[in-house]
Amino acid sequence: MPDARANDIGLIRNTFLEGLAHVLAHDLRFKGVLGMEIGGSVGRGEADPLSDIDLFMYVTAIEFDTYCGGFAFELLECAGPVRRRRGPSFAPLIGWGYTVDYGEIGLVQLFVRSDAALRPSYLQRQGRILFERDGRLASTLAAAKAEALPSRSIAAAALSEIYFRLFNVTKELARGHTWQARKYHREIQEQLLVLARLASAKEPAGSYFRHSGRAMEQELPHEWRRAIEELDRQSTDQMGEPVVRATVALAARLQDALASQIDAPVDWSALEERILHRLATRLGPS
Known part of the structure; x- marks a missing residue:
């Protein structure tokens, strides 16, 4: 019964999150944590039984290095028994x-951010506050999400989301969860649409957190619309390595088209090699 399982997982997640909020509020070791927001599908209330929990933790600038140095794991271990852990790893514009x-x-994916860098990532576009120390984090983040972003920032944020979600796609394919990989890939397609609109001069500043998703596709030039439609068809028909390769290739083309607006371009060749190696290693020889 999928619905019953979803309800069970929802209750387990809520208990975990309530416990984490309690630790943050009462354990003096973590007084440097200013607040935490739940992002992704859990924050939006759209999670399914296989969804990750994306958490964004804001700490004081003076304690940022301490938390990035491993103190974050100590916090997570207070919230429940850990089976496996990895990190830290850096995701551009996410943390x-x-x-x-x-x-x-x-x-559970925890991203540590300093109070000196409050600009939210796309994963937080409909997030909800789990904990705040002084009652100001929610209003500060809401103001940051409403702030008009220049196209340069929009492009960087979209590229960062594509980069991050490609690893999610690879992970789910390696697990054999094709439908979950397809779900993540749809999120990648939304970001490709943002980049395509920027490349076509159709994405106004400030619209990154408020864009209307796939409705934008009809406004694109034929070249980009056809490429994204073909990628959508491929991911629907046969989600796998060819789709990953095609996604990387399209992201690289869009990045090239936006070269003048991108300060730190992604090395897509290196990324493709890395994620395909990871996929081959987990799947084993065919």
Whole structure:
């Protein structure tokens, strides 16, 4: 019964999150944490039993290095028994990330950010506050999300989301969860649409958190619309390595088209090699 399982997982997640909020509020070791927001599908209330929990933790600038140095794991271990953990790893515009597997709860991804860098990532576009120390984080983040972003920032944010979600796609394919990989890929397609609109001078500043998703596709020039439609068809028909390669190729083309607006371009060749190696290693020889 999928619905019953979803309800069970929802209750387990809520218990975990309530416990984490309690630790933050009462354990003096973590007084440097100013607040935490739940992002992704859990924050939006759209999670399914396989969804990760994306957490964004804001700490004081003076303690940022301490938390990035491993103190974040100490916090996560207070919230429940950890099966596996990895990190820290850096995702552009998202922050230093830690991944913890809690078994039944699933994967929790914690990103540490300084109060000196409050600009939210796309994963937080409909997030909800789990904990705040002084009652100001929610209003500060809301103001940051409403702020008009220049196209340069929009392009960087979209590229960062594509980069991050490609690893999610690879992970789910390696697990054999094709439908979940397809779900993540649809999120990548939304970001490709943002880049295509920028490349076509159709994405106004400030629209990154408020764009209307796939409705934008009809306004694109034929070249980009056809490429994204073909990628959507491929991911629907046969989600796998060819789709990953085609996605990387399209992202690289869009990045080239936006070269003048991108300060730190992604090395797509290196990324493709890395994620395909990871996929081949997990799947084994065919």
